[in-house]
Amino acid sequence: MDEAILNIQDLGKSFGDHEVLRKIDLEVHEGEIICIVGSSGSGKSTLLRCINRLEHQTTGKVFFHGHEVGDAQRDVNEYRAKVGMVFQSFNLFNNLTVLENCMLCTRKVLHLSKEEAFGRAIEHLKEVGMAPFINAKPSQLSGGQKQRVAIARSLCMNPEVLLFDEPTSALDPEMVGEVLGVMKQLASTGLTMVVVTHEMAFARDVSTRTVFMDRGYVVEDAPPSELFTNPKSPRTREFLSRYLAA
Amino acid sequence: MLNLFEITDPQNSIEWMLFLTRKYLGMFIEGTGLTLYIATIGTLLGFVLGYVVGIIQDLGSSTGDPLVKRVAIRLAKLVATLYVEAFRDTPMIVQAMIIYYGVRQAGFEMTPVVAGIVVTVLNTGAYMAETVRGGIGSIDAGQREGALSMGMSPMKTMLYVVLPQAFQNVMPEMANTFLTNLKMTSVLNVIAVQELFMAAKTVGGNYYKYFESYLVIAVIYFVLCFAFNQVFLLVERHMRDTDDYALAVEYLEGD
Ligand SMILES: Nc1ncnc2c1ncn2[C@@H]1O[C@H](COP(=O)(O)OP(=O)(O)OP(=O)(O)O)[C@@H](O)[C@H]1O
Numbered sequence: 001m002d003e004a005i006l007n008i009q010d011l012g013k014s015f016g017d018h019e020v021l022r023k024i025d026l027e028v029h030e031g032e033i034i035c036i037v038g039s040s041g042s043g044k045s046t047l048l049r050c051i052n053r054l055e056h057q058t059t060g061k062v063f064f065h066g067h068e069v070g071d072a073q074r075d076v077n078e079y080r081a082k083v084g085m086v087f088q089s090f091n092l093f094n095n096l097t098v099l100e101n102c103m104l105c106t107r108k109v110l111h112l113s114k115e116e117a118f119g120r121a122i123e124h125l126k127e128v129g130m131a132p133f134i135n136a137k138p139s140q141l142s143g144g145q146k147q148r149v150a151i152a153r154s155l156c157m158n159p160e161v162l163l164f165d166e167p168t169s170a171l172d173p174e175m176v177g178e179v180l181g182v183m184k185q186l187a188s189t190g191l192t193m194v195v196v197t198h199e200m201a202f203a204r205d206v207s208t209r210t211v212f213m214d215r216g217y218v219v220e221d222a223p224p225s226e227l228f229t230n231p232k233s234p235r236t237r238e239f240l241s242r243y244l245a246a
Numbered sequence: 247m248l249n250l251f252e253i254t255d256p257q258n259s260i261e262w263m264l265f266l267t268r269k270y271l272g273m274f275i276e277g278t279g280l281t282l283y284i285a286t287i288g289t290l291l292g293f294v295l296g297y298v299v300g301i302i303q304d305l306g307s308s309t310g311d312p313l314v315k316r317v318a319i320r321l322a323k324l325v326a327t328l329y330v331e332a333f334r335d336t337p338m339i340v341q342a343m344i345i346y347y348g349v350r351q352a353g354f355e356m357t358p359v360v361a362g363i364v365v366t367v368l369n370t371g372a373y374m375a376e377t378v379r380g381g382i383g384s385i386d387a388g389q390r391e392g393a394l395s396m397g398m399s400p401m402k403t404m405l406y407v408v409l410p411q412a413f414q415n416v417m418p419e420m421a422n423t424f425l426t427n428l429k430m431t432s433v434l435n436v437i438a439v440q441e442l443f444m445a446a447k448t449v450g451g452n453y454y455k456y457f458e459s460y461l462v463i464a465v466i467y468f469v470l471c472f473a474f475n476q477v478f479l480l481v482e483r484h485m486r487d488t489d490d491y492a493l494a495v496e497y498l499e500g501d
């Protein structure tokens with residue numbers, strides 16, 4: 001079996017005495033599209049933030065290609081450059097144009113030349129259909145456009161894994177489709193993705209594995225064909241029936 | 247028309263003002279020059295100091311950092327806080343005295359002007375540090391996380407993402423600080439800086455016409471502050487305008 005890109009072992013996270021993540025084990029292999037679903041407050045965002053080191057876990061370890069991800073700032077920076085993150089609220093840099101958003105980190109972190117950074121930015125902005133908007137500021141874009149730029153910005157780093165935290169939850173319904181479309185297309189290019197989402201159809205159709213989380217636990221981790229048609233846990237069943245009914 | 251500046255025998259306050267202005271024009275101009283000089287240099291250097299201290303106060307350390315670094319950060323923050331509090335909680339006129347006489351007593355030479363600049367810088371730095379810290383705090387945490395999540399170091403994140411945005415929020419307060427400094431240089435007369443206030447004091451003493459003499463500099467302060475304020479307002483309005491962007495038509499696809 002191939003070596004995992006990410007290996008999360010016995011991860012736990014508490015805020016004060018509030019246990020948000022408990023005993024999480026998760027492996028991410030190259031080319032996988034893992035969708036994480038679960039009700040609000042079950043710890044999905046916290047898990048992604050622990051993977052990206054925006055939160056520090058209370059217990060457990062995160063391994064990247066078999067090496068534990070350390071706490072030294074330099075190691076964390078290097079690691080994050082390879083494990084990108086797309087946020088629910090986009091987090092585009094408000095002071096910069098679309099093009100500058102896509103070039104800042106390739107210039108300052110990867111130290112690419114201006115030409116290389118520009119080339120990459122245009123390539124990925126084209127991929128998400130946002131190249132004509134290179135001169136716009138984030139405040140001049142719609143939510144769907146912002147999220148597509150944010151995705152392009154992350155792609156410019158050539159990440160090995162891209163984490164998505166509810167990328168469509170802050171969008172008006174008519175814009176959800178354009179972002180999911182871009183993500184489907186990315187999935188087909190073989191990009192490794194971990195996607196927290198409430199879009200059950202996306203999880204069912206696109207993911208290679210679906211993970212159901214509840215109250216800080218990973219309750220079920222299975223191919224979508226199994227998880228959606230034949231859930232093993234009663235909790236999963238209950239969650240899905242609530243969603244499918246809605 | 248009567249030439250107002252040719253009065254030789256002033257009869258009322260207005261005439262006295264004109265008389266004194268004409269007679270001591272050189273002194274008033276020099277005083278204005280020095281006031282502007284100290285306020286400008288003091289404010290600019292004070293801004294730099296304020297930004298540095300504000301950033302230090304905003305530093306955080308992660309548990310993964312080596313002990314030396316964490317201790318150093320703690321220490322720097324403590325020093326920054328002590329400095330800010332010391333200068334915010336004492337009057338500038340007292341600071342001027344302590345610094346000027348303190349330095350002399352320690353056996354160093356320091357001209358009143360240099361001492362005046364130092365006091366203005368330190369005072370401005372303390373107030374700006376608080377303003378900068380507030381400006382940094384007002385930037386949405388997502389901006390910082392967006393940069394960190396792609397591998398930017400906390401310092402670069404501060405430099406390229408947070409500070410440029412904080413700067414815009416802090417701009418009005420920076421303009422305000424300059425105007426305050428323009429007026430506050432008047433306290434520097436206590437350490438014999440020949441700025442505007444000192445000029446008025448000297449001129450007033452020559453004829454025992456203090457009221458008229460101070461009225462002259464009041465007019466000068468007013469005109470300076472009013473003019474600078476208008477300029478700052480213009481600049482601010484100009485910066486706030488979001489210009490329309492041009493669609494990059496070369497990348498439009500006909501699909
Ligand atoms: N910084 C924090 N401090 C304290 N508690 C927190 C913090 N961040 C998250 N929590 C708590 O942790 C729990 C899990 O939050 P999390 O955001 O991971 O859930 P989620 O599964 O992403 O939910 P949603 O679907 O609403 O986004 C929640 O109860 C939340 O209140």
Ligand SMILES: [Mg+2]
Pocket residue numbers: 044045046165166
């Ligand atoms: Mg969440």
